[in-house]
Amino acid sequence: MYTRILVPMALDHDISGHTLQVAKALCASNGEIIALHVYESPQGSVSVYLDEATVKEGFKQAHRMMQKKLEDLPDVRPEIVKGHTSRSIIDFADAKGIDCIVIGSHKPGLTDYFLGSTASRVVRHASCAVHVHRSS
Template sequence: MYKKILVPMALDHGVSNHTLEIANALRAADGSVIALHVHEAPQGSVSAYLDEETVLAGFEKARDDLADKLSGQPDVEPVIVKGHSARTIIDYADANGVDCIVIGSHKPGLSDYFLGSTAARVVRHAGCAVHVHRTPSQ
């Protein structure tokens, strides 16, 4: 059983309920679960067309969406940070003494073999145990 489990949450995917169930099953009696959403700021030329207020509104919406996803999960701590998904998940886990990451993954496509999905990068570079929940094929 794990004392501190991190569950990265992509707010636009439906896998979160499964990964939270897995985290709760793996949690020690005195353990904790952290639901982490990494908010990626708009990149490249898109950012030139967005003012600060719009970017802040997007961050606040993500914070509200995370709270909505976690309603009914009283023992899960919500955390939202800004950064690049895979790197930020790994850095957060390292900095906060996480001993297991439970992450969802889609069925990999050809581009994932060349670029790598977030889950694949976390598996390769995390300094702790990683449990990957693969969603069933659609």
């Protein structure tokens, strides 16, 4: 059983409900589950066309979506950070003393055939246990 479990959540995928169930099954009775969404700011040429207010509103909207997704799960603590997805998940886990990451994986592309690209990077670089839940 794990005492500090991190569940990365992509707000545009439906995998997170299943990964939260897996996290609950793996969590010790005195454990904590943290749901993390990494907000990636618009990059490259897209960022030229967006003013600061639009980017801030996008972050606020992501925060609201996270709250709504977890409203029926008061025992799961929501967190949202800005950054690159896989790197931010790994850095957050290291900084917060996470002992297990439960991450979902969607249908991968050819370069990451067995896991999705974010999941595969987390598996390769995380310093704690990682459980991957593959969506059906």
